[in-house]
Amino acid sequence: MRSDVAVLGLGQMGSALAEAFLRAGHRVTVWNRSPAKAEPLVAQGAQAASSAVEAQRSAPVVVACVLDYPALTEILDPERPGILVNLTSGSPEQAREMARRGGRYVDGGIMTTPPGIGDQRSMILYSGDQDALAEASGLLSALAEPINLGADPGLAALYDTALLGIMWSTLTGWLHAAALVTADGATAEHFTPLATRWLGPVAGFISSYAPQVDSGSYPGSDATLDVHLATLDHLVHASEVRKVDAALPRLLHDYARRAVESGHGADGWARIIELLRAA
Numbered sequence: 362m363r364s365d366v367a368v369l370g371l372g373q374m375g376s377a378l379a380e381a382f383l384r385a386g387h388r389v390t391v392w393n394r395s396p397a398k399a400e401p402l403v404a405q406g407a408q409a410a411s412s413a414v415e416a417q418r419s420a421p422v423v424v425a426c427v428l429d430y431p432a433l434t435e436i437l438d439p440e441r442p443g444i445l446v447n448l449t450s451g452s453p454e455q456a457r458e459m460a461r462r463g464g465r466y467v468d469g470g471i472m473t474t475p476p477g478i479g480d481q482r483s484m485i486l487y488s489g490d491q492d493a494l495a496e497a498s499g500l501l502s503a504l505a506e507p508i509n510l511g512a513d514p515g516l517a518a519l520y521d522t523a524l525l526g527i528m529w530s531t532l533t534g535w536l537h538a539a540a541l542v543t544a545d546g547a548t549a550e551h552f553t554p555l556a557t558r559w560l561g562p563v564a565g566f567i568s569s570y571a572p573q574v575d576s577g578s579y580p581g582s583d584a585t586l587d588v589h590l591a592t593l594d595h596l597v598h599a600s601e602v603r604k605v606d607a608a609l610p611r612l613l614h615d616y617a618r619r620a621v622e623s624g625h626g627a628d629g630w631a632r633i634i635e636l637l638r639a640a
């Protein structure tokens with residue numbers, strides 16, 4: 362084994378991972394389908410492997426970060442001797458299937474973009490073979506703060522995709538709000554500091570609702586669904602009047618209306634989980 366770690370896939374993310382390993386002083390082998398992407402890393406001290414299999418046999422820990430699972434499956438060495446840490450995005454089911462193929466397998470979900478790699482404020486979620494993860498953790502801490510979710514290899518991908526769901530919902534909620542305020546002449550830049558400040562209390566609501574979701578009891582002690590429904594009327598109306606797409610507010614309005622019509626108007630917003638689970 363000539364290196365401490367091999368990185369397969371040198372796209373935007375794979376290159377950032379390899380650079381972070383090099384910056385931390387590790388010996389790094391790199392491989393990419395298009396060999397030219399290895400050159401800047403070789404200039405920083407990495408060793409280029411001439412094939413994916415050679416890379417996988419060059420180090421005790423292999424970090425893979427290619428486009429998707431089909432691409433990963435194409436390049437995996439069936440006799441891979443070391444630990445595979447797969448940072449390629451995929452579904453929990455794909456991660457569990459990969460673990461069933463055997464070998465020492467750790468799955469990961471990167472919760473940042475390439476500039477956040479090497480920054481301990483960023484997090485990477487891991488799950489899978491716990492002994493392998495313990496062996497690789499010193500190395501992996503060069504990338505971001507490692508968050509170990511346990512032995513189920515599907516959990517990192519599940520949390521990853523669930524967290525991305527929060528990101529897309531939040532970003533789209535903000536963009537919808539920006540469409541509303543800019544329709545009346547305000548600017549997104551004027552509005553946005555208030556939006557980001559509002560996310561603080563919203564994060565507080567989430568924390569207080571988590572035990573309600575786990576216990577199945579949703580007291581409307583802060584605001585009832587009756588009140589939410591009346592307020593959502595304003596959001597739908599304000600969107601329609603400004604010819605801003607009202608699909609998102611109508612979806613939210615529909616959830617609140619269905620919960621109220623089922624007799625839960627005195628409960629809080631966390632009651633909506635029951636509708637989401639019943640889909």
Ligand SMILES: NC(=O)c1ccc[n+]([C@@H]2O[C@H](COP(=O)([O-])OP(=O)(O)OC[C@H]3O[C@@H](n4cnc5c(N)ncnc54)[C@H](OP(=O)(O)O)[C@@H]3O)[C@@H](O)[C@H]2O)c1
Nearest residue numbers: 370371372373374375394395427428432449450471474475
């Ligand atoms: N970018 C982000 O912010 C981010 C954040 C979290 C997670 N991720 C995940 O990280 C992974 C890589 O993303 P990226 O942003 O680095 O993408 P990218 O810049 O498009 O790189 C894709 C990589 O996959 C390789 N590849 C594609 N098809 C292949 C195949 N059939 N066989 C072998 N290699 C193949 C490409 O090789 P070539 O150079 O030869 O095309 C390249 O190295 C994805 O799963 C992505 O979801 C990315």
